Amino acid sequence: MQDLMKKIVSLCKRRGFVYQSSEIYGGLKSAYDFGPLGVELKRNIMNAWWRDMVHRREDVVGIDASIIMHPRVWEASGHLAGFADPLVDCLVCKERFRADKAPTADEGAAVTLTFADKGVAKRALEIVEKQFGVVLERDGKDLKGAVAGDRGYLCPNCGSPWLSAERQFNLMFRSSLGATDAMDGVAEAIEQGALEGLAGRDLRAKLDELMKPSAVYLRPETAQAMFVQYDNVLQSMSMKVPFGIAQMGKSFRNEITVEHFIFRSVEFEQMEMEFFCEPGTDDAWMDYWRDERMKWWKKFANEPDKFRLRPHEPDELAHYAKGCYDVEYLYPWGWGELEGIANRTDYDLGKHAKYSGQKLDYFDPTERKRYVPYVIEPAAGATRGLLVYLIDAYHEEEVDGETRAVLRLHPQLAPIKVAVLPLTKKDGLPELARKVVDAFFRRGINAKYDEQHSIGKRYRRHDEIGTPWCLTIDPQSLEDGTITIRDRDTMEQRRIAIDGAVREVEDLLHQEA
């Protein structure tokens, strides 16, 4: 199975889909560049998404927001919490909290863990026994018999003493806005002795205070811009709820671990849509978008069965979400996320209303009522989509004892739509072939003229990069004005008129999806 990933990574580099970032300098961890074919594939995926989510609907409009936003946005959204404070995870209930705000407990003190209900308490009992080898005694929703450790505090949610180490979580990339370096202020403070005697958490807090006036952050998701600009879009476009705002673009996250080639990287591209609807209609819209998005991924796939929907368990839901489905794909290493469709309720608009002091509620003129819309968010990974469709398309088969590698990409996703090949380099065949390829260029169809090496090699080269059709100009073309068109997947050929070649390919291209 891992062979498959190795082959794909190798093909990506060899044929110009994906390169390691800054490779001549030794490479940069978890950053990748898209080559000439990769950028085509990625754009084709993103354009198909935009076409289906925005252009083919009248209830969704798009925006393209700046990557750097007002820092208060991230305070409101909750992303900034914990940036300066050590965070701790409870290993039992998964709550993440600030160590300095947690309830205190002396080492050795008896501790009782308390949960929302008996069911959750039962699960916690098993976790503690399995992971920490301690058998507690359950009494209803309480667990008794635990002892506080030397940390001096407990989980504020369940009271557990089983906690992760204190860590600074810098989820977001911090930068500074302004031509003067924020470090100047720090240097000055040191010279003036303002940091004298400070240590640990206090020093950290003082430094943050000095950096804060110029601190800005690279967005960790595109979503917040849609909430922040919700009212502008509503007013300027005369939108009526229900409606959606879509956006594609880069996001940045300092992931704890990066893995699986471009699957999880610190810089990645998202395709997100926030759909604003009336509370009470949100469950129906959730079902609608869940099904729409699933259908969308499957329609470009060779193996639709490798996509599935997985509802989040109640205990893995984000704090703001009422419900969430993941679109998952069966990667070579197992099922993994591709898109999340979440019911974010009125959490984000409510938070931004509170932090900005602006009214973000909606007045329905026909129903004559006022409410803060609920939001259904289908948030897809564009870079993950690229990886998924490469894996889905990669195929090897035996042809006359040789292995044929072919990328069975959906024609609308294929980087190059058509290869134009003179059978040989003689007898005027290249000249005629040039005329054919020019006709495609004039129509804006990404075509490729190729006369290098034997015809068999050229077919295989284009199979490997997913070119759906090869047009071959042979001596007969000079006589009767016909050429052959070869199908990538079946390798079958038929003769068509040169004059109708562009039309033929356009028809094939628009046939599906």
Next chain:
RNA sequence: GCGGGAGUAGCUCAGUGGUAGAGCGCGACCUUGCCAAGGUCGAAGUCGCGGGUUCAAAUCCCGUCUCCCGCUCCA
């Protein structure tokens, strides 16, 4: 974060202290003319990077970077 593996030509890899190699790919020419054909010639390597041991290091030692795998973590 922990553990394991890897890094030598564009790709896949061989090379265990003594002259840097193969296959494929790439370029030119010839041949050929519909599914990775053949021939001739050619270009291409800071052996990941830095330091050390040695008369001598791709090879041994230390550090470091990057990638892969497993666990952990994260959403």
